[in-house]
Amino acid sequence: MSTVIDNVDYGPLAQLIGKWVGNKGLDNAPDAKANPDETSFTDELIFTIAGPSENSEEQNLVSIKYHHVVRKLENGHIFHDQIGHWIYEKSTNIIMHSLSIPRAVCLLAGGKYQENNGESIFNVEAKAGSQTYGIVQSPFMLEKAKTKAFKLSLSIKGNELNYHEVTSLHIYENDFEHIDKSTLFRVTYEQG
Numbered sequence: 001m002s003t004v005i006d007n008v009d010y011g012p013l014a015q016l017i018g019k020w021v022g023n024k025g026l027d028n029a030p031d032a033k034a035n036p037d038e039t040s041f042t043d044e045l046i047f048t049i050a051g052p053s054e055n056s057e058e059q060n061l062v063s064i065k066y067h068h069v070v071r072k073l074e075n076g077h078i079f080h081d082q083i084g085h086w087i088y089e090k091s092t093n094i095i096m097h098s099l100s101i102p103r104a105v106c107l108l109a110g111g112k113y114q115e116n117n118g119e120s121i122f123n124v125e126a127k128a129g130s131q132t133y134g135i136v137q138s139p140f141m142l143e144k145a146k147t148k149a150f151k152l153s154l155s156i157k158g159n160e161l162n163y164h165e166v167t168s169l170h171i172y173e174n175d176f177e178h179i180d181k182s183t184l185f186r187v188t189y190e191q192g
């Protein structure tokens, strides 16, 4: 597969492009007493090209954007909606992942791109308080349901994508590891 689209080399990000779906998602979120509440879900995840960016006439980045819609397996109702970018710098192998969710939480996570046994691995993390790979959230969320840290491991082999993410919360006066994981399969290669 070529990584060059419209004269832009998207490097490892090219593997993400297309539409992916799955029905194997598992969400572990806090219930009203901060106990784990598990829900099965379906995923629809669309990645399209977002072009190159040059920063300060020095840093060359390429990026793709995504929209991730998660529905409850039992009734098809949307219970998570997420948008953002994956960003790659070839000279350093740095990958960055931005996300915004409608709970009024946004973040920028960072890491290095890796390959292992033909698998492409995108590991990124962010921590509240960091001025670089950090988290911003509304005053309400900061006080009542704070996101303290975020870790995502996404891997791709051919047309199969797996992700495992841990969102470390402080909610109902307790720490809670909010975990989401899933397996998706590519259904189209549309570039956007």
Ligand code: HEM
Binding pocket: 027, 029, 030, 031, 032, 039, 041, 070, 079, 080, 101, 103, 105, 107, 141, 145, 146, 147, 150, 167, 169, 171, 178, 180
């Ligand atoms: C596939 C990904 C995700 C799914 C399916 C999901 C789903 C959920 C669900 C069902 C709840 C419980 C809501 C309730 O009790 O009313 C929840 C809570 C929460 N999620 Fe997620 N979530 C995902 C990813 C994320 C991410 C990436 C973040 C932030 C970086 C996040 C932040 C939160 C926060 C702060 C809460 C606590 C809100 C509350 O219960 O008051 N989630 N999530």
